[in-house]
Amino acid sequence: xxLLFIRVFFLGxxxxxGYFIGSIYDAALPALAISALAGVFLIGIESTxxxxxxxGLSSMVFGLxxxxxxxxxxxDVMSLLPLSEDILSVARVVLTLIFxxxxxxxxxxxxxxxxxxxxxxxxxxxDVGERIVLLDTSAIIDGRVLNVYKTHFFDDxxxxxxxxxxxxxxxxxxxDEMKRQRGRRGLDIVDQMQKDSSADVRxxxxxxxxxxxxxxxxIRLAKMLDARICTTDYNLGRVATIQGVGTLNVHExxxxxxxxxxxxxxxxxxxxxxxxxxxxxxxxxxxxxxxVVADAREKIGEEVTIEVTSLLQTQSGEMIFAKIV
Numbered sequence: 516x517x518l519l520f521i522r523v524f525f526l527g528x529x530x531x532x533g534y535f536i537g538s539i540y541d542a543a544l545p546a547l548a549i550s551a552l553a554g555v556f557l558i559g560i561e562s563t564x565x566x567x568x569x570x571g572l573s574s575m576v577f578g579l580x581x582x583x584x585x586x587x588x589x590x591d592v593m594s595l596l597p598l599s600e601d602i603l604s605v606a607r608v609v610l611t612l613i614f615x616x617x618x619x620x621x622x623x624x625x626x627x628x629x630x631x632x633x634x635x636x637x638x639x640x641x642d643v644g645e646r647i648v649l650l651d652t653s654a655i656i657d658g659r660v661l662n663v664y665k666t667h668f669f670d671d672x673x674x675x676x677x678x679x680x681x682x683x684x685x686x687x688x689x690x691d692e693m694k695r696q697r698g699r700r701g702l703d704i705v706d707q708m709q710k711d712s713s714a715d716v717r718x719x720x721x722x723x724x725x726x727x728x729x730x731x732x733x734i735r736l737a738k739m740l741d742a743r744i745c746t747t748d749y750n751l752g753r754v755a756t757i758q759g760v761g762t763l764n765v766h767e768x769x770x771x772x773x774x775x776x777x778x779x780x781x782x783x784x785x786x787x788x789x790x791x792x793x794x795x796x797x798x799x800x801x802x803x804x805x806x807v808v809a810d811a812r813e814k815i816g817e818e819v820t821i822e823v824t825s826l827l828q829t830q831s832g833e834m835i836f837a838k839i840v
Contacts, residue, residue: 530551530554533549533553537550575619577622579615582619583615586613593606647743649719649733651748652679654747656704657765659765660745660763671743672715673708675708675717678722678723679729680718684698687699719740730754743763776800778824778825779822780822786816793812794813796808796815804834807835807836808838809838811838820840
């Protein structure tokens with residue numbers, strides 16, 4: 516709504532100026548028409564610049580200023596030589612164009628290395644830094660990070676890169692049913708995050724066209740923003756850690772806070788189905804760990820008190836063996 520107001524206000528100013536100038540030369544209506552076309556044309560150009568990075572634009576401006584400064588230095592040195600004024604004038608123009616072009620291109624290519632760019636200087640206390648967490652595709656689809664965030668377990672700003680949204684959209688448009696469901700679930704969760712007033716979620720527009728994978732882009736962006744990556748992808752977490760980027764793994768958090776059972780502990784569980792062996796019944800803890808209860812098949816469907824007899828660690832997780840008290 517604010518953007519629409521600015522556009523209408525700008526168009527009104529353009530029309531007023533055009534009519535005022537046209538009335539001076541007795542051509543108010545033609546000037547009004549020209550100013551209207553010019554205003555619509557400028558608004559059209561502005562509407563096509565949605566994907567322009569402010570950081571890239573500021574880097575280019577910095578490069579242009581640096582190029583003009585270098586051209587001025589070189590032209591001042593050339594003015595000491597016995598050259599005619601015509602040659603010096605042409606040389607100044609040529610040097611300004613060359614150095615401005617080189618400065619703008621070099622600044623755009625190295626924009627990731629510009630941490631402080633005038634006028635986009637971020638002032639903050641040295642002892643309190645703004646912490647940022649980048650969400651990758653797996654963490655968004657998982658969805659639990661938003662629930663953890665709502666508990667205020669950490670108060671970092673959540674940032675979703677634009678290329679992660681692109682990967683979610685690719686999954687949502689996939690012909691594979693499983694991938695399509697995962698992509699749509701991820702987009703729904705992003706929509707929920709943005710509508711949740713308690714969550715500080717931002718979309719980061721920058722992309723890295725020279726990187727081929729989303730994981731590489733995430734790690735590079737994390738280094739640039741001094742951020743951590745929230746993921747459920749074990750391999751991404753390992754690669755990020757090796758490259759000095761901090762990670763938050765929801766699976767590791769759940770595993771760390773999971774209640775541990777020991778031999779001799781007693782608890783109440785609901786027996787829900789038969790086990791593989793004779794007279795065994797299966798139950799589950801609140802964390803989803805499977806419990807194999809001996810001599811309990813006739814108790815299926817009931818809630819009973821059991822005692823842990825042994826624990827078994829498997830590749831798929833932990834298994835608990837117990838007996839009815």
